[in-house]
Every structure is written in C-alpha cells, then in structure tokens.
Amino acid sequence: MSELRQDPSTRDWVVIAPERGLRPHPVAQPPARVPVETEADCPFCVGHEAETPPEVWRLPPERTAPWRVRVVPNRFPMLAPDGTPRREVSADGLVRMPGIGRHEVIVESPDHWADLARADNSGVAAVLEAYRARYRALRAEGAGVILIFRNHGARAGTSIAHPHSQIVAAPVVPIQVRHRFDVAMQHYDDLGTCLYVDLLEREVHDGRRVVLETPKFVAFQPFAAVAPFETWIMPRAPQPAFGDVDDAALDALAPVLRNVLAGLAEVLGDPDYNAIIQSAPPGDESREYFVWHLRVIPRLATPAGFELGSGMAINPTLPEQTAELMRRAIARLS
Amino acid sequence: MSELRQDPSTRDWVVIAPERGLRPHPVAQPPARVPVETEADCPFCVGHEAETPPEVWRLPPERTAPWRVRVVPNRFPMLAPDGTPRREVSADGLVRMPGIGRHEVIVESPDHWADLARADNSGVAAVLEAYRARYRALRAEGAGVILIFRNHGARAGTSIAHPHSQIVAAPVVPIQVRHRFDVAMQHYDDLGTCLYVDLLEREVHDGRRVVLETPKFVAFQPFAAVAPFETWIMPRAPQPAFGDVDDAALDALAPVLRNVLAGLAEVLGDPDYNAIIQSAPPGDESREYFVWHLRVIPRLATPAGFELGSGMAINPTLPEQTAELMRRAIARLS
Numbered sequence: 119m120s121e122l123r124q125d126p127s128t129r130d131w132v133v134i135a136p137e138r139g140l141r142p143h144p145v146a147q148p149p150a151r152v153p154v155e156t157e158a159d160c161p162f163c164v165g166h167e168a169e170t171p172p173e174v175w176r177l178p179p180e181r182t183a184p185w186r187v188r189v190v191p192n193r194f195p196m197l198a199p200d201g202t203p204r205r206e207v208s209a210d211g212l213v214r215m216p217g218i219g220r221h222e223v224i225v226e227s228p229d230h231w232a233d234l235a236r237a238d239n240s241g242v243a244a245v246l247e248a249y250r251a252r253y254r255a256l257r258a259e260g261a262g263v264i265l266i267f268r269n270h271g272a273r274a275g276t277s278i279a280h281p282h283s284q285i286v287a288a289p290v291v292p293i294q295v296r297h298r299f300d301v302a303m304q305h306y307d308d309l310g311t312c313l314y315v316d317l318l319e320r321e322v323h324d325g326r327r328v329v330l331e332t333p334k335f336v337a338f339q340p341f342a343a344v345a346p347f348e349t350w351i352m353p354r355a356p357q358p359a360f361g362d363v364d365d366a367a368l369d370a371l372a373p374v375l376r377n378v379l380a381g382l383a384e385v386l387g388d389p390d391y392n393a394i395i396q397s398a399p400p401g402d403e404s405r406e407y408f409v410w411h412l413r414v415i416p417r418l419a420t421p422a423g424f425e426l427g428s429g430m431a432i433n434p435t436l437p438e439q440t441a442e443l444m445r446r447a448i449a450r451l452s
Numbered sequence: 453m454s455e456l457r458q459d460p461s462t463r464d465w466v467v468i469a470p471e472r473g474l475r476p477h478p479v480a481q482p483p484a485r486v487p488v489e490t491e492a493d494c495p496f497c498v499g500h501e502a503e504t505p506p507e508v509w510r511l512p513p514e515r516t517a518p519w520r521v522r523v524v525p526n527r528f529p530m531l532a533p534d535g536t537p538r539r540e541v542s543a544d545g546l547v548r549m550p551g552i553g554r555h556e557v558i559v560e561s562p563d564h565w566a567d568l569a570r571a572d573n574s575g576v577a578a579v580l581e582a583y584r585a586r587y588r589a590l591r592a593e594g595a596g597v598i599l600i601f602r603n604h605g606a607r608a609g610t611s612i613a614h615p616h617s618q619i620v621a622a623p624v625v626p627i628q629v630r631h632r633f634d635v636a637m638q639h640y641d642d643l644g645t646c647l648y649v650d651l652l653e654r655e656v657h658d659g660r661r662v663v664l665e666t667p668k669f670v671a672f673q674p675f676a677a678v679a680p681f682e683t684w685i686m687p688r689a690p691q692p693a694f695g696d697v698d699d700a701a702l703d704a705l706a707p708v709l710r711n712v713l714a715g716l717a718e719v720l721g722d723p724d725y726n727a728i729i730q731s732a733p734p735g736d737e738s739r740e741y742f743v744w745h746l747r748v749i750p751r752l753a754t755p756a757g758f759e760l761g762s763g764m765a766i767n768p769t770l771p772e773q774t775a776e777l778m779r780r781a782i783a784r785l786s
Binding site for chain 2: 121122123124126128129130131133134196197210211212213214216217226263265267268269272274275276284287288289290292293295297305320323324332341379392393394395396413415419420421422423424426427428429430440
C-alpha cells in the first residue's frame with residue numbers, strides 16, 4: 119500500500135509508492151551522461167577565458183594569480199541587466215515585462231574533470247564563497263528573488279560538462295517561492311515558532327531520516343521527499359537568507375555538502391542531480407519565519423502526466439530506508 | 453532580450469527566452485524512444501488480457517465482440533481502493549494518509565503500433581468515451597480529484613510502448629489544482645466573469661496563437677506557454693468538469709485532438725509529450741469559475757535547477773511563432 123505524505127513546507131502531498139519500484143517495465147531511462155566535449159572545445163577551461171564575458175568575481179581576487187573559481191555572465195542569459203523591469207498590461211489584460219535580471223555562471227574549478235563530490239574542503243568552500251559573494255552583490259542591486267543552483271548530468275539539464283553552478287536574479291518572486299514563505303508565515307502566526315526550526319528539531323529527535331550531523335549543520339531526507347534520496351542540508355542556527363551566512367558557517371558547510379554528494383555517488387553511482395538553495399526572498403530576509411537550506415534532488419525518474427497535471431510528486435522509495443543507505447555510505451567513505 | 457509573461461491561470465511567470473535556443477551547447481537530449489518491447493511481451497496486446505487485472509470498462513460492452521478500448525486497474529498502482537483515506541497526524545505533527553484511490557490504464561487500441569495522431573475520428577472518440585465513462589464512475593465513488601493523462605514517449609515518462617492513457621482518482625486536492633481554481637475564483641469575484649471564458653475570447657479575437665477553430669472547440673497555444681508548442685484545447689461552451697461533456701462535444705473533440713497531435717508530429721517529428729485534462733475538482737464542478745481543457749505539453753527540454761527551485765518555466769520559443777507553424781502543418785495535412 120502506498121502512502122500520501124504532506125510536505126510541511128508546501129502543504130502539498132507526495133505519493134510514497136514503494137511498490138511502483140517493482141514494475142517489470144521500469145520507466146525507460148535515457149543515458150545519464152553529458153556528451154563529453156573535449157577540453158579544447160570547453161569555454162570554461164583555462165586558456166579559454168576570452169570565450170566568456172568578462173569576470174564579475176574571481177578567487178583569488180588578484181588577477182596575476184591563476185584563478186581557482188571564476189564567475190562570468192552567462193553567454194546565453196535567460197535574463198539580462200539592461201532596462202527597467204516594468205510590467206506592461208495589454209488592452210486585453212495580459213501582463214508581461216522585459217526579462218531584466220542577472221544570469222551568471224560560477225566556474226567551480228580550472229579542471230574540466232573536477233567534481234564537488236571529489237573536491238577537498240577548501241575547493242568546496244571556494245565555490246560556496248562565490249555563491250555568497252554573488253548573492254550579496256545581486257541583493258544589493260534589488261533582485262526580487264535570487265536562485266542558486268547546480269545541474270549535474272544530462273538528466274538534470276546540464277549543457278556543459280565542466281563543473282559549474284548558476285545564479286539567477288529575477289525581478290519577480292515566483293509563486294512557488296512565495297507559497298513556501300506563506301506556509302512558513304502561517305505556521306509562525308498559528309504557533310509562534312519557525313516551521314523550519316521545528317522541522318529540524320523533529321528530524322534530529324526522530325533520527326531515522328538524518329544523513330549526517332555536525333555542530334553547525336544537519337543533512338537529512340525530508341519526511342515527504344519529492345524524489346528518491348532528496349537531501350536537505352540546513353543550518354542549526356536559523357537564518358532566513360543564504361547571503362547572511364558567516365565565514366565559519368560557510369567553512370562548516372563545505373564538508374557536509376561534499377559528504378552528501380560523495381554519499382550519493384557511492385550509493386547511486388554518480389547520479390544526475392540538481393542542487394538548489396532555497397532562501398527567503400530579499401525583501402523578506404529579516405523575517406524569522408524561514409531558514410535557508412540547500413536541497414539536493416537526484417534525477418532518477420522522469421516526471422510524467424500525473425506530476426504535470428497535479429503538481430504532486432511520486433517517490434518510489436521510503437526516505438527512512440534511503441537515509442540509512444546514505445549513513446552507511448558516508449561511514450564507509452570516511 | 454527575453455520576456456517574462458504572467459500565466460493568467462496561475463499568476464506565475466514564464467521566462468520566454470528565444471535567445472536561449474541559440475546556445476552552441478544545447479541541453480543534451482536523451483534518445484526519445486521507448487524501448488520497443490515486442491508484441492509477445494506486451495501486457496496490453498490482444499491475447500494477453502490475462503496479464504492485467506480484470507477489465508472495469510470496455511468498448512464494445514459485449515464481451516463476445518473483440519475489444520476496441522479496454523480499461524484495467526494498473527498492476528502497479530500509485531493508489532489502490534482498499535481502505536479509508538483518513539489523515540493521521542503524528543505526535544510531532546507530521547500528516548500522512550494511506551494511499552487510497554484508483555489508478556487505471558486505458559488501453560487505447562488492440563494494435564501495439566497504433567497512435568492517436570494517426571487514428572481515425574472514431575478511434576479517438578472511443579478513447580475519449582473511455583475517459584468520460586471512467587471519470588463519471590470515479591466521481592461517483594467520491595474522489596477528491598480525477599486526473600486523466602497520456603504519456604507519449606520515454607521523455608514523457610512512458611514505460612510501455614503500447615498506446616495507453618491513465619486515470620487516477622486521488623483522495624486529496626493537490627495544491628496546484630486548488631491554486632488554479634482559486635485564481636479563477638478570485639477573477640470571478642473581482643470581475644464577475646469566468647477567467648477561462650475571457651481567456652478564450654481574447655485568444656480567438658487576437659488569433660495569433662490560435663492553432664485550430666471548430667464550431668465547438670478551439671485549439672490555441674497559451675500566451676505564457678510553459679513549454680514550446682504547449683497547446684490547449686478548450687470547449688466554446690463553458691463547462692467546469694470534463695465528466696459533464698455530452699456526446700456531441702465528445703465527437704467534436706476527437707478530430708481536434710487528432711489534428712493537434714498530427715500537427716505536432718508533422719512539425720516536430722513525433723515528439724514525446726504529455727496530454728492532461730485539467731478539470732474542476734469533483735466538489736467544485738457546479739461552480740462556473742472554471743472551464744475544463746485538454747493540455748498537450750511536448751517534452752523537448754529537461755527542466756533543471758532553475759525550474760525546480762523557482763517553479764517557473766523557461767520556454768525558448770514564442771507561442772505566436774510556433775502556433776503559425778502548427779496552423780501551416782495542419783493545413784498541409786488536411
């Protein structure tokens with residue numbers, strides 16, 4: 119028998135259906151790998167810096183030293199910075215606005231074959247430092263929402279194999295982001311507590327879905343995980359916005375993220391995944407309703423008509439079981 | 453420059469970014485085809501009826517005649533009918549319920565190699581008749597929501613190549629379904645008119661996004677299409693629930709759906725797609741805020757971290773241009 123679980127952060131339902139994993143005709147899976155373009159063709163490799171727009175950030179900052187991480191505007195941006203994000207309402211009531219914003223690429227390493235799951239702590243921390251620096255810069259420009267994400271593998275939508283993340287500043291607050299925030303605000307109004315603080319406390323107390331605990335961060339698989347092995351990394355010290363994380367927390371986050379990614383690679387064999395940072399919208403960063411968190415969502419299945427039509431996810435695994443597999447994998451690796 | 457368009461049915465924003473289509477490293481596309489299992493292995497082929505649970509509906513109804521369409525419970529259901537869909541709230545506040553509901557498969561033809569895009573009108577009408585019959589039966593059982601969908605091709609999540617649709621009755625109203633209905637209710641409260649009637653009138657008057665017009669139905673690509681070539685088929689006579697469609701409308705819908713699918717096949721070369729019917733939840737079927745419609749969503753791109761983190765879609769095409777391609781293709785075919 120399957121089970122419906124309510125996601126406390128959206129109030130939406132997830133179908134947890136372990137029997138679906140038994141289907142004799144499993145959902146046909148496309149090959150997972152990005153076409154391996156050669157380093158000679160790669161716009162993100164050392165020596166090809168002229169193929170991208172000029173850097174907006176780099177580590178180390180001195181231009182005389184070789185770069186470890188660099189941030190450049192996306193050459194084919196979904197949003198661009200020139201203009202005013204003003205709504206236009208047509209005579210027949212349709213609303214549109216120019217695509218004003220920022221779309222940047224964080225090139226995570228000079229090494230075409232590097233991977234966060236195999237990097238050392240300082241390599242992961244350098245990427246996180248780039249995230250924070252660009253978050254702060256885009257916040258100062260007045261973004262409506264700032265989205266930081268990483269697409270790993272073809273099934274996660276990667277178009278270039280060289281390891282990179284992306285950051286988008288959009289002029290509007292997406293309905294889904296607003297909805298998550300509204301649910302947390304309602305919880306605060308009802309109970310006087312932060313939904314995410316309560317949620318983390320419950321997960322740590324229960325323990326079955328916890329993947330990794332450290333003094334500053336907890337990695338766990340949520341009760342109503344929308345995909346097998348979905349993993350959240352959340353700070354113990356509640357903070358609404360990722361941009362406000364301090365140096366000590368950034369350094370402490372690096373090994374947790376690396377361990378989670380290495381654990382997923384160990385259990386699932388380098389799965390395709392998306393990593394996304396959920397943060398309060400810039401205008402609401404001072405509200406204590408929300409706690410930023412990093413979500414890793416492996417892309418093992420293809421959402422079909424049910425998911426598109428209902429918005430509900432189907433997860434053929436139990437997070438209590440997959441978290442156990444992750445704990446063992448991380449213990450083996452350390 | 454890209455553009456943000458607000459979807460009037462969700463109030464969410466879609467990034468219309470034609471420049472993104474120019475990327476030299478296009479998003480890596482998995483091969484599109486379902487692994488062709490042989491007819492000998494196919495549980496939906498004639499002669500293999502014993503491999504599925506017993507029929508709940510068939511056409512023609514007489515069991516002595518060969519079937520043209522049959523409906524059977526899914527062998528690996530995401531929801532099953534045994535039990536009471538009662539919420540359980542744990543001591544620490546988590547909500548769950550058993551996965552009670554129905555999950556059925558509509559086998560659309562005895563022919564393993566058939567396809568709705570190439571069927572004749574009576575073949576398409578027979579499938580639509582199965583949709584309506586099962587919608588009515590599941591409504592009578594008290595479903596919270598009834599979802600009818602069709603997954604065509606591996607990238608749309610198909611697991612069996614034999615042409616089939618699915619119908620799910622779930623005990624809860626998904627947030628996304630509730631949200632669409634709420635947006636329509638708000639429009640009604642504000643303006644005293646039906647959002648979908650206004651929307652259809654506007655599309656017909658504008659004409660640039662219209663794909664096909666008939667006396668009873670209009671096919672068009674929405675202003676804020678969430679994917680290239682997304683197409684809606686909507687009745688001119690407003691009706692909230694698909695289950696209430698009459699025989700004449702069902703017969704008139706068949707050639708429109710076939711033409712839309714044939715047009716997509718002509719322009720895009722048999723693309724993978726999901727077709728879904730958006731209908732008012734059974735408890736709200738008497739409200740005149742909503743009009744049921746059939747959405748066809750080709751699956752040409754892979755949603756990545758941006759879409760997962762924001763809920764916003766990215767569409768690299770202009771519906772005004774893709775609708776023109778569809779009009780020409782349908783004219784060529786007829």
